[in-house]
Amino acid sequence: MxxxxxxxxxxxxxxxxxxxxxxxxxxxxxxxxxxxxxxxxxxxxxxxxxxxxxxxxxxxxxxxxxxxxxxxxxxxxxxxxxxxxxxxxxxxxxxxxxxxxxxxxxxxxxxxxxxxxxxxxxxxxxxxxxxxxxxxxxxxxxxxxxxxxxxxxxxxxxxxxxxxxxxxxxxxxxxxxxxxxxxxxxxxxxxxxxxxxxxxxxxxxxxxxxxxxxxxxxxxxxxxxxxxxxxxxxxxxxxxxxxxxxxxxxxxxxxTFDDRIYEEINVDITEIRSIQELITHIMIKKLNKMNYIKINLIGEKNFEINTRYIFDNLDMENIIKINDLTTINYDLEEISKENTLRGVFVKNALKEIEILSDSEEDIKKKQNIQKAIEIMMEEMRNS
The missing domain is CATH 3.60.21.10 (Metallo-dependent phosphatases)
Known part of the structure; x- marks a missing residue:
């Protein structure tokens, strides 16, 4: 049978x-x-x-x-x-x-x-x-x-x-x-x-x-x-x-008959100095063009990350998602101890991040909080 x-x-x-x-x-x-x-x-x-x-x-x-x-x-x-x-x-x-x-x-x-x-x-x-x-x-x-x-x-x-x-x-x-x-x-x-x-x-x-x-x-x-x-x-x-x-x-x-897989790749940007350098770094990677790829940006960022800009400037249609999971190149724990406006802001932000899970929805919330910290730190540094 x-x-x-x-x-x-x-x-x-x-x-x-x-x-x-x-x-x-x-x-x-x-x-x-x-x-x-x-x-x-x-x-x-x-x-x-x-x-x-x-x-x-x-x-x-x-x-x-x-x-x-x-x-x-x-x-x-x-x-x-x-x-x-x-x-x-x-x-x-x-x-x-x-x-x-x-x-x-x-x-x-x-x-x-x-x-x-x-x-x-x-x-x-x-x-x-x-x-x-x-x-x-x-x-x-x-x-x-x-x-x-x-x-x-x-x-x-x-x-x-x-x-x-x-x-x-x-x-x-x-x-x-x-x-x-x-x-x-x-x-x-x-x-x-x-x-x-x-x-x-x-x-x-x-x-x-x-x-x-x-x-x-x-x-x-x-x-x-x-x-x-x-x-x-x-x-x-x-x-x-x-x-x-x-x-x-x-x-x-x-x-199996399926030639494609959904592939998740981590890209550490700690040593990368600009968004254009990052785009070049991704493009020279030997990525399988048959697969659907999600890129997770990790490490410490030295420049502002704009995932939409990166996505639009990559000549690779099989990259279907880019996640910004990077951290800011600041000692946030030390800053959170400061008796200053930025110290209070960072302390509260870190508390919010701590209670969030690894679900896709919470990852987006973490990214938004980190973005808010990044904007605040950049504005204070340039003021």
Whole structure:
């Protein structure tokens, strides 16, 4: 039994951070999906599991859905199972509902928890019917014992706490509970970072492509249940201590088609004396033009930083963000002890910075506070 397990494709994602490059990235989604269909044909794959977030509910276009359906029609002998997630829930006026009569017969889209029996496997699935879902109740649930493989396809948060107000909104799942039930494979979606391990059977493949700086190891799983040699320890001292047995077991591998990653680079400006020198310094770096790059400016600044000016003067379209994380070349701790106006100002500013976190919102607040200190210090120095 051969299968492909993919999740978090996010068709027609807006890619706001990429600006005009977003359209190119959306085309790459379609191109990579076509590659996946070609692989399914080439490898004679029998099952395709899509574990949620196939598309973006707010942005998905009819044109994209029609292309997707045509791709599914190219593989009529493949069992396709889709478990909608929080970005593509099966809600009223969703694309799943709108195109329900146009999907080919080999496609099954889960809503309520159910089991579909096929010739080789019992496929269990569950889909989001709202943008939030508090999950499946597995109390007293038992898998079928009919000699077939039992596979769960579901979008959710593995080991997400049901007492956590955020995590419980995204179908929290308990790994130990799933293992106790005895599924042969659990095809998960929702977390963009893959937990791929060839010895595991409860798997997040990661997002289909890299979509954010947090994403890691994007791709999908190709799996097969096939016969292999199992070595079992014996107590027979007349032999080598092992019994060789042939039985069917699961083999999986993680594959990626995505050539791009979101790369974060730190640039220390301590020894740089002007903004033009900084621009030249960045441009001569050997940056991978295939990747989307975020530059963090760090170190002590010796000149005023204008990230907009730097961004506009870099002839590199794949640099999509520049963060000013530099510090001012002053001993602010000493200044904060002064019984002066600037001492009081700096002391209060440092207190505000101290309580801020490393979230993107708080980083911006820190930058604004540091900018205010910088302006104040420069004005006092020039007065």
């Amino acid at each position: 051969k299968f492909i397990h993919v999740a978090d494709i996010h068709l027609d994602m807006p890619f706001k951070a990429l600006g005009y490059l977003g359209e190119k990235r959306r085309l790459e989604q379609i191109e990579n999906l076509k590659k996946l269909i070609d692989l399914i044909k080439l490898e004679s794959i029998e099952y395709l599991f899509i574990a949620g977030d196939l598309y973006e509910h707010e942005y998905i276009k009819d044109y994209t859905m029609n292309m997707l359906i045509e791709m599914f029609k190219e593989i009529p002998n493949v069992h396709i199972f889709i478990s909608p997630g929080n970005h593509d829930p099966y809600v009223k006026e969703s694309m799943y509902e709108k195109y329900s009569r146009l999907f080919p017969e080999n496609v099954h889209i889960f809503k309520s928890f159910e089991c579909i029996e096929t010739e080789k496997a019992n496929i269990y699935g569950y889909g989001f019917t709202d943008f939030y879902d508090e999950g499946i109740d597995f109390t007293n649930f038992k898998i079928k014992e009919n000699g077939k493989r039992n596979i769960l396809v579901v979008h959710g948060d593995l080991d997400g706490s049901k007492n956590d107000e955020i995590q419980k909104k995204y179908n929290p799942l308990d790994k130990k509970e799933l293992e106790k039930i005895g599924f042969d494979y659990v095809a998960l979606g929702h977390i963009h970072k893959s937990n791929y391990n060839p010895m595991e059977t409860t798997i997040y493949p990661g997002s289909f492509m890299n979509y954010r700086f947090q994403d890691d190891n994007a791709g999908f799983i190709k799996g097969e249940f096939k016969k292999g040699i199992v070595y079992q320890l014996t107590n027979n001292h007349r032999t080598d201590g092992f019994r060789h047995m042939e039985e069917e077991k699961l083999y999986i591998e993680h594959i």
